Amino acid sequence: xxxxRNFLVAAGAAFLNGCNEIGETAWxxxxxxxxxxxxxxxxxxxxxxxxxxxxxxxxxxxxxxxRGNGSLTVDTEAYRAAEANGFANWRLAVGGLxxxxxxxxxxxxxxxxxxTQITRHDCVEGWSAIGEWTGPQLSxxxxxxxxxxxxNFIVFRCADNLNGQDYYESCDMDDAIHPQTIIxxxxxxxxxxxxxxxxxxxxxxxxxxxxxxxxxxxxxxxASLDDIGEGKGGYWEDRSGYQWYAGI
Amino acid sequence: xxxxxxxxxxxxxxxxxxxxxxxIILFMSGLNISNAHRRLYWGDDGFLPEQAxxxxxxxxxxxxxxxxxxxxxxxxxHVLFSLLLGFSLLAFMIFAFANGHMKRxxxxxxxxxxxxxxxxxxxxxxxxxxxxxxxxxxxxxxIAYASVILIxxxxxxxxxxxxxxxxxxxxxxxxEIFGGRQSARSLHFIAAWLLFGFxxxxxxLVLAAGPISQxxxxxxxxxx
Numbered sequence: 001x002x003x004x005r006n007f008l009v010a011a012g013a014a015f016l017n018g019c020n021e022i023g024e025t026a027w028x029x030x031x032x033x034x035x036x037x038x039x040x041x042x043x044x045x046x047x048x049x050x051x052x053x054x055x056x057x058x059x060x061x062x063x064x065x066x067r068g069n070g071s072l073t074v075d076t077e078a079y080r081a082a083e084a085n086g087f088a089n090w091r092l093a094v095g096g097l098x099x100x101x102x103x104x105x106x107x108x109x110x111x112x113x114x115x116t117q118i119t120r121h122d123c124v125e126g127w128s129a130i131g132e133w134t135g136p137q138l139s140x141x142x143x144x145x146x147x148x149x150x151x152n153f154i155v156f157r158c159a160d161n162l163n164g165q166d167y168y169e170s171c172d173m174d175d176a177i178h179p180q181t182i183i184x185x186x187x188x189x190x191x192x193x194x195x196x197x198x199x200x201x202x203x204x205x206x207x208x209x210x211x212x213x214x215x216x217x218x219x220x221x222x223a224s225l226d227d228i229g230e231g232k233g234g235y236w237e238d239r240s241g242y243q244w245y246a247g248i
Numbered sequence: 249x250x251x252x253x254x255x256x257x258x259x260x261x262x263x264x265x266x267x268x269x270x271x272i273i274l275f276m277s278g279l280n281i282s283n284a285h286r287r288l289y290w291g292d293d294g295f296l297p298e299q300a301x302x303x304x305x306x307x308x309x310x311x312x313x314x315x316x317x318x319x320x321x322x323x324x325x326h327v328l329f330s331l332l333l334g335f336s337l338l339a340f341m342i343f344a345f346a347n348g349h350m351k352r353x354x355x356x357x358x359x360x361x362x363x364x365x366x367x368x369x370x371x372x373x374x375x376x377x378x379x380x381x382x383x384x385x386x387x388x389x390x391i392a393y394a395s396v397i398l399i400x401x402x403x404x405x406x407x408x409x410x411x412x413x414x415x416x417x418x419x420x421x422x423x424e425i426f427g428g429r430q431s432a433r434s435l436h437f438i439a440a441w442l443l444f445g446f447x448x449x450x451x452x453l454v455l456a457a458g459p460i461s462q463x464x465x466x467x468x469x470x471x472x
Contacts, residue, residue, distance in 0.1 A: 016315040019273070023314055023321055035328040040414065047418035054413060055420045057292070067295050120292055120429065122413055124319060126285035127295035128429055206417045241320040247414020248327055 032243075039248045043206075044174070054180055054205035057118040063129040066121075066187055068195030071160035071167060074215050079159055087191075087199035092183070096155070096220030099146035106185070106199060112136035115182050123209040124242065131196075133203050134186035139177040141219065147173075151221035155228055156202050159215035162235060169213040170225055170233040170244075171204055180205040183216065208246035210236045254469030255384070259343035263336050264466055267401070270333040271443060273313060273325055274404075278440055280312035280322035288437055292428035301434070334405045337397075344397075353384045354394050360387045378457045392446060400443050407436040 022028050043052065073079070082090055087106060095101040116134040142154070154176040158167040175181055182203045185192055192198040197214025204211050211234070225231060230238035237244050256264070287300035294300065309315040313325055344350040359365060369387045372378075378386070385393065409415045410423050410432035426432040454462045464470065 012310065016310065016313070019313045019325075020315060023324065028324075032324040032328050035331055038331055039327065039412065043412070043414035043418050046415070052414070052417035053420070054417050055423060061292060063293050064296070122411075122429065123285070123295075124323070126281070126433060127287070127289075128293040129295055130293045206414050208413060236320075240318075241324070243320070243323060243327065245414075247417075248323075248412045 036243055036245050036248065040245045043247055051179065052206065054119055057120065057130050059118065059132065061118065061130050062132060062188060066129050066131045066193075066196055067127070068193075069123060069209065071162050071214060072195045074159045075161070076159070079215075083194060083198070090199050092200060092216060093157075093218035094141060094145045095218065096222050097148040097151040098142075098221050099148060101145065104141070109136060109183065109185060109200070112140055115179070116186075117180055117182070117203070117205070119180070119203065119205045121209055121212065124246065132186075132188050133182060133184040134189075135182040135184040135200075135203070137179060138181045138183055138202075138219075139179070141183065142176060142221070145221070147221045150223050153222050153225055153233070155220040155222055155225070156213040156216060157218035157220065158213050159217050163239070165229075165235060165239060167213060167215070167235045168229055169202065169211050169235065170222075170228070171207070171211065175204055175206065178204075178206065206247050210234070210242060211246045255465050255471060256469050257343070257347060257349060258469065259340060259347070260349060261466055261469060263340035263343075266332060266336045267340075270329045270336070271401075271447070273329045274333060275440055275444060276311060276313040277322040277325035277329075279307040280314070280317065281319060281326060282437065283307055283312070283317055284319045288434045289430035290427070290434060291430055294430045304437070330405070330408055333401070337401055337405070341397075354390055354397070356387055356390045356394075360390070376456055378453070392449070396443065396446055400439050400446070403439045404436060404443065407432040407439065411436065 046052075090106050092104045092109065093102075094104065113136060114134055115137055116132060118130060118132045120128050120130050122128045138154070151173070153170050153172055155170045156168060158169075160167045171181075180203070184197075184201050184203045185199055187193060187196055192201060197212075197216070200216040201214040202212050202216060222228065225233040229235070232238045232241075233244040234242070236242040282304055283306055286304040286306060287294070287297065288302040288304060289299050290301055297303075309317075312322065314321050341350075344354070366387055372386070373388060406422060407426060409419070410426055410429060416423055416429070423429055423432065426435060461470075
């Protein structure tokens with residue numbers, strides 16, 4: 001009996017060791033990347049005949065408050081000064097592979113056609129919160145900037161620095177021009193609170209929370225993600241190996 | 249359709265072992281994912297302790313894949329093996345309905361559903377007599393296998409799909425069937441433990457019924 005138990009313990013440990021080692025191989029990484037592509041393809045294909053939209057809710061469904069996670073503020077003099085000034089001089093740079101680069105002021109952003117949506121925010125950890133977001137569609141900003149055909153991704157630059165690395169995120173053009181992808185400046189009818197990314201954050205409703213970059217300072221159209229950060233397309237992707245396609 | 253000559257058809261055997269590996273990996277990587285946020289809720293949303301219906305214990309490293317806390321690595325395993333579990337079940341269902349396995353061996357007849365017949369089957373189980381019943385499987389086996397194949401694993405797959413925001417955008421009605429994303433997450437957790445319960449009983453009964461011949465039959469096909 002004792003021997004059998006020892007055998008089971010040893011077999012279990014060997015199995016876990018094997019999993020750990022397989023998990024670190026290059027071919028496992030390739031398999032996972034392939035699986036991600038399958039999920040993404042299925043998500044797009046199964047929404048046949050329409051643009052797949054994240055569910056929208058009513059004001060009665062709003063969460064008691066909207067939790068902040070990750071960076072809860074930006075720890076710089078410049079940000080503290082901007083906050084004291086009500087973010088009146090905040091600018092969003094639009095550049096990269098566009099014919100019409102430039103900077104948008106907060107007034108410019110508020111003057112664009114606005115979309116208000118009550119959506120559910122799903123953190124990769126498992127929790128969800130429902131909030132009402134207002135801002136211009138990213139597609140409006142990209143159209144005005146005239147994105148060149150060779151651009152494959154949109155990169156989002158952020159003011160926050162987490163554990164010594166600047167936060168950033170990216171998405172493909174399909175999500176960039178999606179109707180629910182907005183640059184939000186209001187949450188539940190009020191200007192964005194600091195913990196939720198004041199004054200501007202991305203809402204990219206068909207993906208998990210870490211894709212919704214906060215404290216936005218710039219948007220770049222790029223052909224490849226290889227030369228940005230460590231090349232995996234986002235802060236958590238670079239730092240911890242989170243999936244770039246966070247629609248899963 | 250002609251009865252297969254072997255006890256277990258090739259499609260059944262392949263599906264059995266692919267599912268066994270997938271379910272073990274999905275369960276253990278799932279416990280790692282559970283450690284990322286150890287509260288369960290009903291409805292659409294939830295993040296506060298007072299919204300939770302259950303505070304889940306932290307699962308130790310020896311029970312998780314990988315054996316240290318890594319949400320990203322655990323999700324990699326989950327993302328990969330969820331596809332394998334889902335598509336192998338789909339393929340098995342097609343084969344099992346086509347070759348008559350489902351109708352002949354899994355679905356029970358009216359006679360078997362009689363309380364007296366079920367009670368008799370329970371008594372035989374308590375006597376450790378497993379070679380009874382009119383077909384390949386006795387009524388308790390049929391109930392257990394049908395629950396796993398037709399209810400529990402599909403429930404795992406569909407609640408998992410609801411939790412993928414990209415999938416939800418394609419089929420938003422699925423979320424409503426389960427009563428919201430956090431409800432789907434809670435059901436995913438409950439169904440995982442019910443499957444674990446099935447796994448334990450399944451292994452114990454295989455051990456009691458003669459593990460070598462049972463496992464050999466599930467590998468080579470065995471004799472009818």
